[in-house]
Amino acid sequence: MSANANHKHARAAPAAGQPERPERAAAAPKRAGAVRTTLYARLAEELKQQILEGVFAAGQKLPSVRALSRSKQLSVNTVQEAYRQLEDERWVVVRSQSGCYVAPRLPDIARPEPISGSAAVTRYIAATGPASALAYREDLIPFGAAIPDASFFPCGRLATGIANLLRKTPALIGNYNFAPGSLALRQQVARRVVEWGASVDPRRVTITNGAVEAIQLCLRAVTKPGDTVAVEAPAYYGFLQTLQMLGLRARPVVSANRDGMDVDALARAVENGKIAAVLLSTTVSNPSGATMPLARKRQLAELANRCQIPVIEDATFADLHFAGECHAAQGFDESGLVMLCASLTKTIAPGMRVGWVDGGRFSEQIAFLKRVSSIGQPQVMELALAEYLASGGMAKRLRSTRRAMQAQVYRMAESVARVFPEGTSFALPSGGFLLWVELPGQVDALELQERAVGLGVGVAPGVLFSPQGDYKNFIRMNCGVPDSPKAREGLLRLGQLAGQMAAAR
Known part of the structure; x- marks a missing residue:
């Protein structure tokens, strides 16, 4: 096509x-x-x-x-x-x-029992790929990086909030802040995700250094080296690198159309071999932009309960769904097996590096792992974000952010359709700011990335998003790059380079 x-x-x-x-x-x-x-x-x-x-x-x-x-x-x-x-x-x-x-005074009733934890912890080994590093090089036009422009975020308001906090309470700089993190922020997180149909207990929430750390902590709580973790196909390469770092095997599970992971295929994988956990994004997946329908999210939670398999649900892009559909599979969880992770880096403040996880039945273990790994997050950042969320401004901001991102995705898609070679195809994402592009079969995206560096352009090749090196002729495009003559020229040169490569083979 x-x-x-x-x-x-x-x-x-x-x-x-x-x-x-x-x-x-x-x-x-x-x-x-x-x-x-x-x-x-x-x-x-x-x-x-x-x-x-x-x-x-x-x-x-x-x-x-x-x-x-x-x-x-x-x-x-x-x-x-x-x-x-x-x-x-x-x-x-x-x-x-x-x-x-x-009510100001609640009826007398027994309070909830403390939450119990479980699971063992293991060390991990680091491993990264040069292609992913190349996608984020600062001297390149960042078409390969999943980083939207700073204009999408309330930077000025947050800066003012941080300054006010430090002026009123300068001792915040001198305080340690231990995991699970500031209660004020954990409560705001729990209130925020009510819109996701989720049921998050602030006591189960641990504040983390972005969603990547949250996912690492979840994996360390429920797996051991050598275990197999089911992932979607294609899968965010940060997931795959994390699995490699922890000595875990990735088991890709096919996605059905634009509806995310095929839960029936996942059930067959569970029956045919030992799956220790499932790791996926159910709403606006990276890189494909797919969103699982509500019925499939319910089916996923039911499978987790029936087979007693932990599910790590990444909701980093959920608030950026263009149609506002952000229901979490965790909302259907019956047994605390669905761990819900998210980050404020894609919606409010990338530079503050704040994420969170509701660990369900594994909450205590996750909080312990956070403390022994990195103690906690800066308290001033947590309190500034808590104040911002409590002010009620996020809902209005998100509406304008979604509109702006959708407009940029459409603009990028139209440009790709115009300047890339015949045989290029894509489907528009359900939200976010990423475009998953299939190039003509004869184009090697890894070679395209290497040659694009000479043009001053960064791109993320599809092989990063598969443990078997699939998607050789795919690229992930960042539509959050500001529209400028430099960006337009870079995209044109990238499309011409892809055309030359397609014609030469």
């Missing part, structure tokens, strides 16, 4: 991935051994638990009926009935034309 034809077909893709109708989804995963209850009663119990865990504090406003209806895939009537039950039981106070608020 030609680049232009495939591009026209792909432009409609983001609109297709809308959430399922509310009537087709359950409010919350049913716990093992639980009696059958109504949807609104189960939602009410989940909200009570979040209030007890500190996700919503006394006097704080709960999500609106319509917002909770969207995030939980329930009807408005079901959510209203759950709020009525909470009001009757004195958990919340309803204020006319204002909303539903946590």
Whole structure:
């Protein structure tokens, strides 16, 4: 298929991935051994638990009926009935034309038991590839780096917040901050992901040095050297390098169309061989930009529970889904086996290097591993981000960021379709700022990367995204590069180089 034809077909893709109708989804995963209850009663119990865990504090406003209806895939009537039950039981106070608020004083009830941990830990060996280093070289136009321009982020506001914190509390610079991290940020994280349909307990959250460290900690908690970990195909090369570093084997599982990992194929892999864990992005995968449908995310959580296999769910790009679909598979988890990881580096502040993980049943082990690995994160960064999230500005910022990123992805896609050789194809991503491009079969992307350096252009070759070196004629393109004469000229030269390579073979 030609680049232009495939591009026209792909432009409609983001609109297709809308959430399922509310009537087709359950409010919350049913716990093992639980009696059958109504949807609104189960939602009410989940909200009570979040209030007890500190996700919503006394006097704080709960999500609106319509917002909770969207995030939980329930009807408005079901959510209203759950709020009525909470009001009757004195958990919340309803204020006319204002909303539903946590009651100043909660009913007497037993508090949750402490969370238990498990699993063994092992050392790891470092290994990296020269091709990935080349993709991030600072002297090249960064088409190969998954780094959007700083203009996407609230840098000025965060800088002001950090300065204010240090002016008021200069002792923050002199304090150690031990894992799992500042409670204020962990609570804000838990509140934020309510929109993902997830149920995150602040006590289970560990603040990390980005999502990569979060994933490393999860893998160290549930695997040992020599184990096999199922990954999506193609897989983010940072995942593959992490597995190599930890002495683990990657078992790619085919993706079906644009719907992410095929869970039926994963189930067959589990049956045919020992799979110690599953590592994947369920919403806006890197590099393909695919998003698993809601039913497939539920199927993944059910498989994890049935086979007792830990799942590490990376949600780094979830907030950048163009249609707003960011439901996490963890929201369907029944047994604490789905560990939810994410990062604020793609949505708020790359330079602050802050990520997090809700480790489920492995939370204590993950927090311990963080402490012995790197003690913790800088407290001033955590508190500045907590204040920013508490201010409520992130939702508005994300809407504008998604629009801007989608516009840049379309602009890049149109340029690729115009300047790259016949036989180039791609499908538009469901979100984020990356474009997964298939070049004509005779183009070796690794050679393309090496020759592009001479043009001052960086690119990420497809072989990085497969443990077997597949995708030899694919490249991942960063659409977050600012539009400038230099960038346009670099893209033109890259397309001409690909054309020369295609014609020469």
